Amino acid sequence: MSDALAASGGLDLSGLTQSPDLYPQNFHPQRQDFVICRMSEADYRAANFLDNRVMRPGMQRGVVPESEVLKAMEGGIEEQPLHYIFHCGHVGSTLLSRLLDETDLVLPLREPLSLRVLADGYSALSKREAPISEEKLDRFLETHLKLWARGYPNTRAVIVKVTSSAARLAPRLFSSRANSRAVYISLGAEPYLATLMAGPNSVLDLKGFAPERVRRLESYLGAPLPPPHLFMGGELAAMSWLTERLTEKKLLNEFSARMLPIDFDAMLKDVRGTLERVTKHFGLEPEKKYFDVLNDSQVLKRYSKDPSHEYSTQMRDESLAAARKDKDTDIKKGLAWLDKMAAKHKDAADLLKEATA
Numbered sequence: 001m002s003d004a005l006a007a008s009g010g011l012d013l014s015g016l017t018q019s020p021d022l023y024p025q026n027f028h029p030q031r032q033d034f035v036i037c038r039m040s041e042a043d044y045r046a047a048n049f050l051d052n053r054v055m056r057p058g059m060q061r062g063v064v065p066e067s068e069v070l071k072a073m074e075g076g077i078e079e080q081p082l083h084y085i086f087h088c089g090h091v092g093s094t095l096l097s098r099l100l101d102e103t104d105l106v107l108p109l110r111e112p113l114s115l116r117v118l119a120d121g122y123s124a125l126s127k128r129e130a131p132i133s134e135e136k137l138d139r140f141l142e143t144h145l146k147l148w149a150r151g152y153p154n155t156r157a158v159i160v161k162v163t164s165s166a167a168r169l170a171p172r173l174f175s176s177r178a179n180s181r182a183v184y185i186s187l188g189a190e191p192y193l194a195t196l197m198a199g200p201n202s203v204l205d206l207k208g209f210a211p212e213r214v215r216r217l218e219s220y221l222g223a224p225l226p227p228p229h230l231f232m233g234g235e236l237a238a239m240s241w242l243t244e245r246l247t248e249k250k251l252l253n254e255f256s257a258r259m260l261p262i263d264f265d266a267m268l269k270d271v272r273g274t275l276e277r278v279t280k281h282f283g284l285e286p287e288k289k290y291f292d293v294l295n296d297s298q299v300l301k302r303y304s305k306d307p308s309h310e311y312s313t314q315m316r317d318e319s320l321a322a323a324r325k326d327k328d329t330d331i332k333k334g335l336a337w338l339d340k341m342a343a344k345h346k347d348a349a350d351l352l353k354e355a356t357a
Contacts, residue, residue, distance in 0.1 A: 011036055011062045013072035020044070020150040024069075025054065025061070026113050027140060029121060029132045034069050037061035041152050044108055045101055048094065048305045051113040069143065079149035080107070081157045083282050084173065084182035086251070088244030089164035089209075090195050090202060091187045092264040094304035097161040099275055102297060103286040105156040111163045114144050119166040123212065145176055157282055164244055165209045168216060170251050174258060182255075183278055184248045185262040188355050189241055191320065193334045196237040198323035206236045213243040220246045221345045234327070234334030242338060245351055268313050271295055 013036075016022050023044075026035040038060040039047075047054050055061070087093035100106045121137050124130040130137070149158055162169075167184070174180055187195065196202045210228035217239065218225050231239050252259050260281045267274040272294050279286055303311035324331065342349035 011038070011060065011064065013064070013068060016069070016072040016147075017075055017077045017150070020107060020147075020152065023050070024114060024144060024147050025050065026052075027066075027117065027144075029117070029136065029140065032066040032136075034064045034066065035061060036064050036069075041107070047108075047110055049111045050109060051111060051116075066140075066143075073143070073146065077146050077150060079146065080151040080155050081283060082145060082149045082177055082180050083157055083159045084170070084180065085159060085161040086167040086170060086182050086184040086248070087162075087164055088186045088192065088241060088248065089205070090199060091185050091192065092267060092304075093161050093164075093185050095299065096183070096185060096262075096267070096278070097159065098299045098304050098307075099271070099294070099297065100159055100278070100282075100284075102294070102299060103279065103284055103290055104154060105284050105286060107151050107155045107158045108161065109148055109158060110161040112144075112148070112160065114140075115160070115166045115169065116163050118144070119163075119169045120212070122169060122172065123215075141172065142176065145173075149177075156284060159282065165212055167244065167247050167251070171254065174255055181258045181260070181281055181283075182251075183260045183262050183281065184251065185264055185267070186245060186248055187241075187264050189238070189335060189338055189352065190331065191265060192241045193234055193237050193331045194320045194323045194327070196240075197234065197327035197330050198319045203233070203236065206240050209240065210236060213240055217243040217246070220250075220347060221341075223345065234330035234332070235337045236334075237330075238334035238337045241334075242341060242348060242351070245355065246347060249351060249354075268316075271300065 011022065013022065021038055021040065022036050023039045024034050025037045027033065037055065039054075043054075085093050085097055094110065097108050097110055101108050118137065118141055121130055121132070122134075125134055125137070148160060151158060170182065174182075186192075196206065207228075210231060214225050214228050214231075220243070225239075248261065252261060260277065262274060262278070272291050275294060276291060299307075301310060301312055303309040338348070338352060342352045
């Protein structure tokens with residue numbers, strides 16, 4: 001075995017620039033290495049998340065020094081347009097990603113773990129807690145952008161579905177690629193709270209992201225907030241909604257020509273119209289038959305994060321109705337918390353007014 005192959009955990013990196021088959025699943029900033037795994041186009045389409053859940057027994061993978069990755073990339077990469085789906089969490093972003101898969105023009109990257117690591121790294125810079133310098137973080141970001149932008153022969157764009165809390169990285173992503181575009185999918189406050197209260201695992205998800213979201217919301221409002229552990233139930237969901245919707249508003253103000261806002265409820269009422277706008281925004285030109293059969297797509301009849309389960313708009317409506325009945329107190333507490341924030345902060349008041357208009 002050659003020294004390069006040994007350093008690459010047994011992976012042959014010679015095809016790194018020609019195909020997405022070698023995927024940078026994670027990286028370690030301080031150790032300056034990557035976790036590389038071998039995937040197929042079918043693996044990408046099947047993956048709900050490109051975090052550790054994508055790993056499976058028998059998958060070829062290795063820990064590769066950054067120097068070896070950069071050496072393998074010296075010949076350059078033919079990049080496809082790299083676009084993004086931003087969202088406020090639990091608002092149909094995976095559904096939208098899977099509907100775009102149906103064009104057969106897109107390579108989907110759903111929630112790359114490295115993007116979360118990069119977002120946390122850049123946030124740590126402002127607190128002087130970053131494990132490495134901004135220069136090195138920029139280098140890791142650029143390496144990932146190049147590797148993410150690889151495509152298969154039919155790929156016309158790579159579309160990254162970003163973890164909700166990583167949308168704060170959007171300015172760096174846009175400044176790095178002038179042709180990148182994004183959609184931002186969200187919901188109004190009340191349906192968002194009902195959605196989060198309906199999901200059995202949603203509160204755990206909210207608690208995991210709460211510390212970062214509290215810090216981000218404090219920076220937007222310019223005022224301190226209670227510590228994350230004091231937010232409970234509906235208030236926790238309301239805090240998350242306000243943080244991510246203010247992030248959306250900030251991005252739309254800064255990148256209006258490159259951002260397309262989408263309301264999830266409106267999307268469900270007009271799937272074809274929404275996908276016509278989204279594909280046009282991303283510069284995709286699907287065949288007419290794609291739109292003609294869209295409303296009958298099996299994607300709309302399965303649970304996007306686990307297609308083995310049936311799901312439909314009617315089932316979603318029933319779930320929300322049950323949450324509004326069973327979690328009425330939590331939802332009202334969350335909405336009251338938003339009203340309280342609106343009374344204190346103009347940005348919150350303006351957002352609530354816009355979201356209910």
